[in-house]
């Protein structure tokens with residue numbers, strides 16, 4: 001096996017081979033540039049297999065990595081593991097033997113092999129990574145979040161708001177309510 005490689009493959013040779021022919025690769029794919037909205041993203045590491053099919057190239061693989069996103073309550077960094085199971089069919093846009101453009105019925109452009117016979121897996125990886133990130137990531141299950149009035153991180157202790165003087169008029173009302181039997 002060669003050194004791990006990025007998720008970009010020249011499939012010209014594989015497209016000339018009979019249906020069922022395969023290639024296997026170890027992958028180390030940097031993804032930070034694909035996901036600038038995240039605080040950080042470590043390269044994905046894993047393994048993919050490319051197989052010639054009647055329609056094009058079937059890519060199957062397992063990749064794993066980590067991304068860093070802000071906690072939905074306190075904005076602290078949250079390191080989220082991502083595990084991807086890839087199974088996507090790519091379609092060629094050019095006939096590798098005759099060099100002519102082909103009619104394409106694949107509507108997702110991310111699943112097209114370009115005119116230089118380059119199969120680019122990055123957009124698939126980007127989409128799959130985004131699906132792995134929870135809607136409301138938490139730095140810990142009981143994150144106390146930020147105070148809505150002063151913005152202080154309540155995980156570090158109570159803010160001044162909590163101990164602020166209660167308006168005396170409301171204090172009277174509080175005393176009154178305390179006397180009421182419910």
Ligand SMILES: [Zn+2]
Nearest residue numbers: 071074139143
């Ligand atoms: Zn948090």
Ligand SMILES: [Zn+2]
Nearest residue numbers: 147150159161
């Ligand atoms: Zn506060």
